[in-house]
Amino acid sequence: MNKSSAFTLNEIAVIGLLILITAFLIIPNLIEDDSKLEVISSWKNSYKNMEYIFSAIQAQASKKDNAVFLKAKSDEEKEKALADMLAPYLRFEKAVSIEDYSPKYMNGKKINIKDEVYITNFHLTASGKIVGVKWLNTPHLVTDNLPIAIISVDLNGFDKPNRWGYDVFGLNLYTNKIEPIGKTNDDFLLKLDCSSSGMGLTCSYFYYNYGGQLN
Secondary structure (H helix, E strand, O other), X not given: OOHHHOOXXXXXXXXXXXXXXXXXXXXXXXXXXXXXXXXXXXXXXXXXXXXXXXXXXXXXXXXXXXXXXXXXXXXXXXXXXXXXXXHHHHOEEEEEOOOOOOOEOOOOOEOOOOOOOOOOEEEEEOOOOEEEEEEOOOOOOOOOOXXXXXXXXXXXXXXXXXXXXXXXXXXXXXXXXXXXXXXXXXXXXXXXXXXXXXXXXXXXHHHHHHOOOOO
């Protein structure tokens, strides 16, 4: 063999080292991308399930069901009524206290009691998810353009990170439809909030409608 064309042991060692470094840099990103795609897929499936549930509820709603909401005097009573309505569809197993479960924003910041997504009515489902229900303070005259409630879904249940945009997503409930939380026509704000420095609320809309990618 011609010595000038052969690899020396040092050259082979350098090539091997470069391969290891490249793998070290690339593999974590591939794992993160796969994990993100799995989360997006799980959220999309959960949202579609919610669409089916609310279609079924609307189709089967009776005067008695509507009377429960009309008689409710407080947001807490309305939350309970909504949770009771969702329970057989989502298979709630038990209530979850905020001492045992308290999600945070995507950037790790605590959710303030005055924030719209501050939720205290949580339930563990048979599939291990944690579903939160919050009735919103709405004007006296409810319109189809204003959400009447928020529903959050923690795909991992008690397992961390318990953060919006990572494993916690949500939807707005209207009188005639549901819609992922965080809808905006501003692509910059959409991506900025759905990042490690943002709150992660737009991720619910961003992931469902765009799969986390914008053209």
